Amino acid sequence: ETGVTQTPRHLVMGMTNKKSLKCEQHLGHNAMYWYKQSAKKPLELMFVYNFKEQTENNSVPSRFSPECPNSSHLFLHLHTLQPEDSALYLCASSQDLGELETQYFGPGTRLLVL
């Protein structure tokens, strides 16, 4: 148990659906991250938030829309996804964006797009 929770743990959606992934951290951290892990590919950083402000968008398509209403919650809104977007989506948090900050990961949401 890392103090970072994600819901749902599994999600199946059609290409025309709209869904949201939720991440919550109970660690008092200020920075939060979304990563994508596709089958047979390394983890890829998608978004970085610090004190609710987005500091990084790693060339992610607009069908992925992040939202960070406060430092404890992070959402990833999904719409008109493609089958190649099927992956494990991981949320992480760290105290700050400082050079030595350790990132703590949630268990992930396994997404299947049909």
Add this chain to the structure above:
Amino acid sequence: DAKTTQPPSMDCAEGRAANLPCNHSTISGNEYVYWYRQIHSQGPQYIIHGLKNNETNEMASLIITEDRKSSTLILPHATLRDTAVYYCIVRVWFSGGYNKLIFGAGTRLAVHP
């Protein structure tokens, strides 16, 4: 970005030490070496990190060569629960004010009875 090279898989007998190597020959002076592991269907878990000195914590030891071009993660007494993919990562500090963990393919460690 500095890149890392790890063997794709390793085996280890339960109770023995697991020594996982990593090459990072292009590492620069201010880049840290981090190790994470990912147990099947879970998020990555932080293990240890270091700059140039050897480090030890309750989970593992990290040995970094003097030229910093390679390192070894040591799990002193491997258990079945240590079966996971182990990632060696060179952490890069971006001028935009954030860190980036660049994950590679990692080493799949199988601990067997």
